[in-house]
Amino acid sequence: xxxxxxxxxxxxxxxxxxxxxxxxxxxxxxxxxxxxxxxxxxxxxxxxxxxxxxxxxxxxxxxxxxxxxxxxxxxxxxxxxxxxxxxxxxxxxxxxxxxxxxxxxxxxxxxxxxxxxxxxxxxxxxxxxxxxxxxxxxxxxxxxxxxxxxxxxxxxxxxxxxxxxxxxxxxxxxxxxxxxxxxxxxxxxxxxxxxxxxxxxxxxxxxxxxxxxxxxxxxxxxxxxxxxxxxxxxxxxxxxxxxxxxxxxxxxxxxxxxxxxxxxxxxxxxxxxxxxxxxxxxxxxxxxxxxxxxxxxxxxxxxxxxxxxxxxxxxxxxxxxxxxxxxxxxxxxxxxxxxxxxxxxxxxxxxxxx
Amino acid sequence: xxxxxxxxxxxxxxxxxxxxxxxxxxxxxxxxxxxxxxxxxxxxxxxxxxxxxxxxxxxxxxxxxxxxxxxxxxxxxxxxxxxxxxxxxxxxxxxxxxxxxxxxxxxxxxxxxxxxxxxxxxxxxxxxxxxxxxxxxxxxxxxxxxxxxxxxxxxxxxxxxxxxxxxxxxxxxxxxxxxxxxxxxxxxxxxxxxxxxxxxxxxxxxxxxxxxxxxxxxxxxxxxxxxxxxxxxxxxxxxxxxxxxxxxxxxxxxxxxxxxxxxxxxxxxxxxxxxxxxxxxxxxxxxxxxxxxxxxxxxxxxxxxxxxxxxxxxxxxxxxxxxxxxxxxxxxxxxxxxxxxxxxxxxxxxxxxxxxxxxxxxxxxxxxxxxxxxxxxxxxxxxxxxxxxxxxxxxxxxxxxxx
Numbered sequence: 001x002x003x004x005x006x007x008x009x010x011x012x013x014x015x016x017x018x019x020x021x022x023x024x025x026x027x028x029x030x031x032x033x034x035x036x037x038x039x040x041x042x043x044x045x046x047x048x049x050x051x052x053x054x055x056x057x058x059x060x061x062x063x064x065x066x067x068x069x070x071x072x073x074x075x076x077x078x079x080x081x082x083x084x085x086x087x088x089x090x091x092x093x094x095x096x097x098x099x100x101x102x103x104x105x106x107x108x109x110x111x112x113x114x115x116x117x118x119x120x121x122x123x124x125x126x127x128x129x130x131x132x133x134x135x136x137x138x139x140x141x142x143x144x145x146x147x148x149x150x151x152x153x154x155x156x157x158x159x160x161x162x163x164x165x166x167x168x169x170x171x172x173x174x175x176x177x178x179x180x181x182x183x184x185x186x187x188x189x190x191x192x193x194x195x196x197x198x199x200x201x202x203x204x205x206x207x208x209x210x211x212x213x214x215x216x217x218x219x220x221x222x223x224x225x226x227x228x229x230x231x232x233x234x235x236x237x238x239x240x241x242x243x244x245x246x247x248x249x250x251x252x253x254x255x256x257x258x259x260x261x262x263x264x265x266x267x268x269x270x271x272x273x274x275x276x277x278x279x280x281x282x283x284x285x286x287x288x289x290x291x292x293x294x295x296x297x298x299x300x301x302x303x304x305x306x307x308x309x310x311x312x313x314x315x316x317x318x319x320x321x322x323x324x325x326x327x328x329x330x331x332x333x334x335x336x337x338x339x340x341x342x343x344x345x346x347x348x349x350x351x352x353x354x
Numbered sequence: 355x356x357x358x359x360x361x362x363x364x365x366x367x368x369x370x371x372x373x374x375x376x377x378x379x380x381x382x383x384x385x386x387x388x389x390x391x392x393x394x395x396x397x398x399x400x401x402x403x404x405x406x407x408x409x410x411x412x413x414x415x416x417x418x419x420x421x422x423x424x425x426x427x428x429x430x431x432x433x434x435x436x437x438x439x440x441x442x443x444x445x446x447x448x449x450x451x452x453x454x455x456x457x458x459x460x461x462x463x464x465x466x467x468x469x470x471x472x473x474x475x476x477x478x479x480x481x482x483x484x485x486x487x488x489x490x491x492x493x494x495x496x497x498x499x500x501x502x503x504x505x506x507x508x509x510x511x512x513x514x515x516x517x518x519x520x521x522x523x524x525x526x527x528x529x530x531x532x533x534x535x536x537x538x539x540x541x542x543x544x545x546x547x548x549x550x551x552x553x554x555x556x557x558x559x560x561x562x563x564x565x566x567x568x569x570x571x572x573x574x575x576x577x578x579x580x581x582x583x584x585x586x587x588x589x590x591x592x593x594x595x596x597x598x599x600x601x602x603x604x605x606x607x608x609x610x611x612x613x614x615x616x617x618x619x620x621x622x623x624x625x626x627x628x629x630x631x632x633x634x635x636x637x638x639x640x641x642x643x644x645x646x647x648x649x650x651x652x653x654x655x656x657x658x659x660x661x662x663x664x665x666x667x668x669x670x671x672x673x674x675x676x677x678x679x680x681x682x683x684x685x686x687x688x689x690x691x692x693x694x695x696x697x698x699x700x701x702x703x704x705x706x707x708x709x710x711x712x713x714x715x716x717x718x719x720x721x722x723x724x725x726x727x728x729x730x731x732x733x734x735x736x737x738x739x740x741x742x743x744x745x746x747x748x749x750x751x752x753x754x755x756x757x
Contacts, residue, residue: 085751088751088752089751089752090751092707095707097702097707149750149751151750151751152747152748152750152751152752153751154750155705155743155745155746155747155750155751156704156705156706156747156751158743159703159705159706159735159738159739159743159747160705160706160707162706162734162735162738162742163705163706163707163708163734163735166734190750191675192675192678192679192682192745193745193749193750194750195672195675195676195678196676196679196743196744196745197743197745197750198672199455199672199676200742200743200744203455203742204742222672226672265614265615265616265617265643266615267614268612268613268614268615268657268670268671268672269612269614269671270612270670270671270674271671279612280611280612280613280614280648281609281610281611281612281648281649281666282609282610282612283607283608283609283610284607284608284609284610284674285605285607285608286415286416286520286521286605286606286607286608287412287415287520287599287605288415288681289415289459289674289677289678289681291610291671291674292607295607296607299605299607304605305605306605306606306607307605307606
């Protein structure tokens with residue numbers, strides 16, 4: 001499969017001297033203990049309900065491991081990295097960060113590489129969920145919250161991809177991709193970290209894919225849309241492996257040849273800093289870029305006082321040098337906005353769109 | 355800003371300062387190779403640049419920048435490969451992409467000067483592709499004649515002085531020649547630029563030219579002379595970060611639109627987009643999803659853009675948020691002292707799991723610690739975090755809210 005990628009890249013990268021491409025898949029796994037235990041409780045409460053409607057960590061993990069194995073199987077050059085994220089922490093699961101590479105591998109008929117990955121990931125998750133982490137924080141419960149913060153894991157995976165690209169031998173290129181498997185709801189903290197990370201991924205040409213088990217995630221939808229990845233919400237707990245294997249197994253050039261889920265429409269409206277409501281037309285402070293829904297004489301974020309725009313409108317016609325107006329120059333545009341504002345008062349959205 | 359005005363003169367000339375034995379810093383490693391040692395020096399320089407960055411100045415976020423490109427005879431010189439012009443063009447393309455990546459709401463224009471004339475290559479606009487396409491056409495243009503400093507500065511000022519005062523007005527002059535052919539007194543132009551609050555930075559390709567130095571000094575810009583291609587690239591890249599805003603600029607509230615992307619399902623909703631209207635095949639974009647201006651419902655394919663009908667600046671929330679990292683930069687990491695390196699619980703870099711080698715002869719530990727979350731990083735991750743990522747993975751992973 002990667003043969004296709006390298007072909008396409010070879011055509012594209014003749015000038016840059018790239019001979020082969022290695023695919024590196026980073027999987028970020030949401031280990032939020034509260035969400036997973038809630039799922040378990042729900043299953044126990046409606047004991048007579050169909051058991052297939054709840055996610056269990058162990059069965060889901062098994063499905064994810066099957067996916068990782070298939071990914072490794074598809075091309076000998078493929079590499080995987082697995083990270084786990086909790087509300088306030090993130091860990092590398094493979095290659096392991098907390099535990100040593102396990103040596104006592106149970107021997108079975110599976111290929112060595114699969115066994116190492118599966119065993120290491122399982123061990124690392126056990127370690128995180130059962131034992132106290134080195135920080136002294138309880139690994140489960142206590143300070144954990146229901147929301148998931150995957151930003152830390154995401155930025156760490158970019159660091160890792162960056163390292164792999166740096167260390168790759170000449171003529172080889174490591175093409176990174178991140179797959180976030182999120183269970184719990186979004187957390188709105190760390191939004192700035194999130195945006196910086198997403199734009200970095202975009203710049204590094206790293207696609208971010210999202211596979212959501214719980215409720216829809218607005219953050220991940222934005223990430224996917226900005227980096228050109230895919231977003232899938234899994235409806236059936238037993239069908240995780242099907243979704244992973246049919247949608248997320250291929251990347252790069254091959255994806256265009258497959259039937260993949262349609263792109264989602266993402267809401268890019270800004271929320272104003274004053275009332276946290278989504279707006280279509282707003283006012284932005286020229287110093288700190290805070291967004292407000294109505295005109296105010298002073299910025300509540302950076303304390304700068306604002307002048308009224310009308311001053312420019314008056315000055316402009318008297319300016320002798322502006323005899324050659326440039327239609328696309330923003331001065332004209334801003335003046336137009338000022339005129340409009342002077343006419344309409346502050347009504348931001350009288351027209352609205354259909 | 356004070357540091358910019360009074361610094362350069364006190365330094366004196368390079369040949370008057372103490373003799374530097376630059377080669378003594380380099381040391382061979384076990385295999386007799388110098389590569390690692392040289393790399394250390396290079397990374398050290400990069401890190402020093404990070405440390406010099408001053409936090410929390412008022413920055414001119416809405417940048418309006420004219421790049422004036424010298425196209426005179428002197429650009430044929432081959433001291434930069436293949437010649438000065440081609441080298442500069444290649445770096446400029448890079449610069450323009452990076453500029454719009456880091457300053458999504460900024461605007462840029464290009465002016466060329468050759469044969470004693472100044473020509474506007476592109477108007478101030480926000481689309482990187484347009485500028486790069488225009489720069490491509492310069493590859494077939496022959497550099498010719500003399501450059502004119504005054505005409506090109508006046509041309510840039512003509513547009514820039516009409517920009518509202520909340521925006522930062524800047525000129526970057528890439529100057530290859532050692533002389534200029536001007537119609538009048540250049541000092542009048544310099545004074546005018548200063549009065550208009552236009553910041554002029556000059557990048558020299560040949561040698562230091564006094565008038566350029568004066569120009570940069572008067573207008574609180576920076577003057578630098580490129581030694582070689584990597585140095586030229588570094589200088590250009592240093593202009594990516596928004597400059598501190600001049601004290602007497604005003605602040606405004608600017609009206610902006612945040613359009614939503616909308617797919618069109620019904621045939622009567624189909625429309626042309628404004629951005630491809632003047633291109634030969636606007637039909638191909640007919641009926642495609644797009645962003646609709648919330649005031650006049652004009653369709654655009656891409657953001658950020660300025661509505662051609664009502665002049666509203668249309669941006670998306672991530673674009674605004676993209677600029678925030680200039681205002682809240684990641685604080686420079688501190689190097690972990692030699693004594694503490696053994697006590698570290700975590701021997702691996704938090705970002706990429708590299709096990710950093712033990713301290714070498716030079717006494718550096720190659721481990722850097724974030725002052726907020728106390729995680730340690732290797733030097734490559736340190737640079738990556740500060741140059742590209744702009745957020746500390748350690749802080750992003752911890753529960754403490756940083757915003």
